Amino acid sequence: MRRGTATLLCLLLGLLLVTLALPQRPLPAQAAEPENRIALIIGNGAYKTAPLRNPARDAQDMAALLKSLGFSVTLKTDVDQKDMEEAVRQFGLNLRQGGVGLFYFAGHGLQVQGNNYLVPVDARIQTESDVRFECLDAGRVLGKMEDAGNALNIVILDACRNNPFSRGFRSADRGLAEMRAPTGSIIAYATAPGSVASDGTGANGIYTKHLLSAMRTPGLPITDVFMRVRMGVVSETGKKQVPWESSSLTGYFYLSGDGKNGAAATVSPPPAAPGVDLKAEKRRIAEEAERLRREKEELAQFQALQAEKQRLEAERQKLLQAKQLAMATRPKQPPPAAAPSSGAPSAQNAQYFSMLARHGVGEAQRYFEGAVQARPDDADARSGLAVAYLMTKRDADAKYHVRRVEESGRNTAATRVAKGFMLGVEGQLTDSSYQLNRALEEGADRALVQLAMAAAAAKKNEMDQAKKAMEEYRSLVPPVEENEYAKELARKVDLxxxxxxxxxxxxxxxxxxxxxxxxxxxxxxxxxxxxxxxxxxxxxxxxxxxxxxxxxxxxxxxxxxxxxxxxxxxxxxxxxxxxxxxxxxxxxxxxxxxxxxxxxxxxxxxxxxANPAECFIATAAYGGAWDEHVATLRRFRDGVLVKSRLGRELAAAYYRLSPPLADAIRERPVARAAVRAALAPVVLLAGAANGQAESIAWLLLSTAAICAGMAYLARRRRRTRSAGQT
Missing domain, CATH: 2.40.128 (Lipocalin)
Structure with missing residues (x-):
């Protein structure tokens, strides 16, 4: 029994040794699965009321580009409300698989009471209340993305065009409202919140044209993509359209050029192999450092804006508390006489409307606040309060009271002044002029109407018209009676x-x-x-x-x-x-x-x-600000040249005289080649001054070659002289 057990143990031990001695075959490495990319693209242009030319083609071009970038794309063009809602629902389900989600919409978009709505082609909108039931709430798309819990979401809204249904709306809000971007997402608008974008006259809309171009550029983080789009659109439209983003991204994301999965995680580079292009690596590191610097500047600006916003909110709360305290202690005033249904305001109200145009805005404001508190239905008193708020830069409060006046349906000289003043502040000069001229016909205070006309014209940069209105105002009001609003407006109108x-x-x-x-x-x-x-x-x-x-x-x-x-x-x-x-x-x-x-x-x-100032001629000659030769000259300027007075004067003269020369060189290949040849020794000397070993070696070699050549020529010359003497 013991002998058999020992034999069995010996056999097992031998089998184990043989197994360990066999060469082990390595397991095949599993390839990393690319990150899931899902996109929903919607382009609506075939509207019955106000058709658009570009959205369908914009959506098709965007879908084709995203497919080439590894996205699984769902494309919808000219769809009704039912199909839009179903597409968004399915999009939300697909996002639950994880990865990156991208939603793009081109078409009409509306802002109603601070909410954004995307308009389907079958929408039937007569009044403002129809929007909720006929359109898709943009917040629903954000909700689906947030519920999916995926890594990163991108929302692009090329939908800030003019509201074609605004005639039936009580509010005058234009464009789209700003939406809060959930953590790990970015929302891009074709123009700034509250502004409108152009549909464009080319093959694509202006915003989408620049967006497609920037997205094709490899190696750009998504934030830099939108920065390039903004620069291009602002340049093309002359600052009339300024794209906008709301971002809460927590990492980098690349649409192309840094791996097909576009991962935002930072990956340590492998050890440099003998064949690695060190120049290209240095250039890439310099570009990354510049990108990080811009990110830090944007973060600092955002933090400063947040701090200012918090300060203003705290100040507003203090003012609100003070106002409530003052209202609680003010004794009740007898209600003012009822305002007539049409024509000039009552005599009591007219007195305070006259004070609004002169040095009595504060007293008139207090009177109208008391009148509105005692008689909420007094449209004339509410109109006077709205005008007082406009003159004290409380536009939001003024807008509220003007809306209440519009809801009352009253049309008097006082209500027309308030409505015309508000329209002028919002930049609607034609409608403002109509209301104010009607107010004059119905007996409104002439000086107050001229002041409102001047404000409306100045808002639209019609300074000749504004100046004429101010001259008329000053012919009615002595300088000692002018209020601060009139004085500030006069300074603004004066060129x-x-x-x-x-x-x-x-x-x-x-x-x-x-x-x-x-x-x-x-x-x-x-x-x-x-x-x-x-x-x-x-x-x-x-x-x-x-x-x-x-x-x-x-x-x-x-x-x-x-x-x-x-x-x-x-x-x-x-x-x-x-x-x-x-x-x-x-x-x-x-x-x-x-x-x-x-x-x-x-x-x-x-x-x-620029970062800091471009070397204009060198940049034009070498084709880019980040070329290694340009970087060498820039380091020489910052590290050596500007440290002396003579160097600073030389640099200042160069930057004043070189821009026209750079423009001429940039357009001529032969001139660029000639300038590069002329700059070669300058770059070599600058590199040596910067302490670059390669430049020092080439400089020594060049010096040795020049000395050897000169020695050879001198020796040959002596031989020639000796032969001549013989």
């Missing part, structure tokens, strides 16, 4: 007053950098003056304002390089936040176009900020 401020003087690409010059305009004893600043300080002379054209001369000292001046002609006929300019330079006599961008305006925030 010289509107120019006061600091402007960045840029090229046509609206690039703002550390080397951008500035012009600051100010009023001294009602006389317009200006100073030049920025990187280089200059003197301004020959300042002359003729009609809507401003001319001036800016002179700069370039140290040892002498001096130079520019003759500027500025077109003031449009928006004074972005002023087109034409400059003629004295040294070479070249003419080039640019812009004056007002500091602190939307025009400045939308401008491209």
């Amino acid at each position: 010289q007053g509107r120019l006061v401020g600091t402007f960045f003087w840029t090229m046509e690409n609206k690039s703002i950098s550390a080397y951008t010059s500035t012009l600051t305009f100010m009023l001294n004893n009602e006389q317009l003056t200006a100073t030049a600043g920025g990187y280089g300080t200059g003197a301004v002379s020959n300042l002359k304002l003729t009609g809507k054209t401003l001319t001036l001369r800016v002179s700069y000292s370039m140290g040892i390089f002498g001096s130079s001046h520019y003759d500027l002609t500025c077109d003031l006929s449009g928006d004074l936040d972005t002023i087109p300019t034409m400059a003629r330079e004295s040294t070479f006599g070249q003419t080039w176009n640019g812009f004056l961008l007002r500091q602190g305006s939307m025009a400045q925030s939308m401008a491209y900020h």
Whole structure:
């Protein structure tokens, strides 16, 4: 028994040793499954009331592109409400598999009471209340995405066009309202909330055309995709359409170029192999560093906006508490006399309407607040309160009271003043003029109507019309009786007053950098003056304002390089936040176009900020700001050149004189090649000054070759002389 057991153990031990000795075959590596990508694309254009030309084609082109990027696409064009709701329901079910979800809609979109609705082609909308039952709530799409719990969601709404049903609406809200993006999602609008977008005249809508182009660019994070779209649309529309996003993304996502699964996780790169292109890797790292810098700046701006929003909310709460306390302690006033159904307001109300146009806005506001509290149905008193709120910059409160007046159905001189004033503030000049002219016919206070007309014209940048209305107002109201609203409006209407401020003087690409010059305009004893600043300080002379054209001369000292001046002609006929300019330079006599961008305006925030200043000629010659040769010159400028006074003067002169030359070089391949050849030794010297080992080695080698060549030529020359003497 013991002998058999021992034999069995020996056999098992031998079998184990043989098994371990056999070579082990490695298990095949399992390929990582690509991340699931699901898209729902809807394009509605065949509306019976207001058809659109581009949405169906936009949707088809978007679906084709997303399929090429690995998305499982559901495409719907010109669909009714039932099909839209079913498509969204199925889309939500598909998203529960995980991955990335993308929803795109092109067509009509409406904003009603702060909610956004996407309009199907069969919608029958007569009044504002029909929208809830005839359209698809955009919040429903967000809800389906949020319920699915997938990794990342993208919502794109090219649906901010004019509301074709607005005649039956009580509200005057335009475009779409801003929606909160759930965590891990981004919502993109074709234009800013409350604004409208153009359908475009090309093969695609303006927004979708730039979106398709940016999405095809490999290696761009989704946030940079939308940044490029915004820059393209703003440039094409002249700032009339500004795309917008609401984002709560928690990582990076690439549509193409960084792996088909577009994972947002950061992957450590493998060790560099002998065949790795180190130059390309350095360039990629530099681009990533620049991208991270822009992300940090955006985060800082967002945090500052949030802090300001919280401060304003706290201040509003304090004012509300103070108002409630004041209302609670105010003794009841006897109700004012009932306002007549038509014609001029009652004598008591008329007295306070007259005070609104003069130095009595606060007293009139208190009276109308008491009258509305005592008699909520008094449409004239409510109209006076709305006008008082407009003059004290409480537009939201004024809009509420104007809506209540409209709901009452009363049409008196007072109600027409309030409605016309509100329409003017909202930029509807034609409708505003109609209401205000009717108010004049029915006996409204003439000075108050002229003030409202001036405000409406100024809102639409019709400054000649606004100035005429203000002159009429001042003929009726002595200067000592003017209120603060009238004084501020007069300053705004005055072209010289509107120019006061600091402007960045840029090229046509609206690039703002550390080397951008500035012009600051100010009023001294009602006389317009200006100073030049920025990187280089200059003197301004020959300042002359003729009609809507401003001319001036800016002179700069370039140290040892002498001096130079520019003759500027500025077109003031449009928006004074972005002023087109034409400059003629004295040294070479070249003419080039640019812009004056007002500091602190939307025009400045939308401008491209260089990092820091581009090397204009080198960028044009080498084809890009991130070329290795351009980067070498930039490092030499920042690390060596600008540390001395002579270097700073040289840099300032270069940045003033080089833009026209760069434009000429960029369009001519032969010139680009010649400039690259001329810059080669400069780049070599700059690299050596920066401490680059490769550049130092090439410089030494080049120096040795030059010395050897010179020695050879000298030796040959001596032999030739010796042979001649013999």
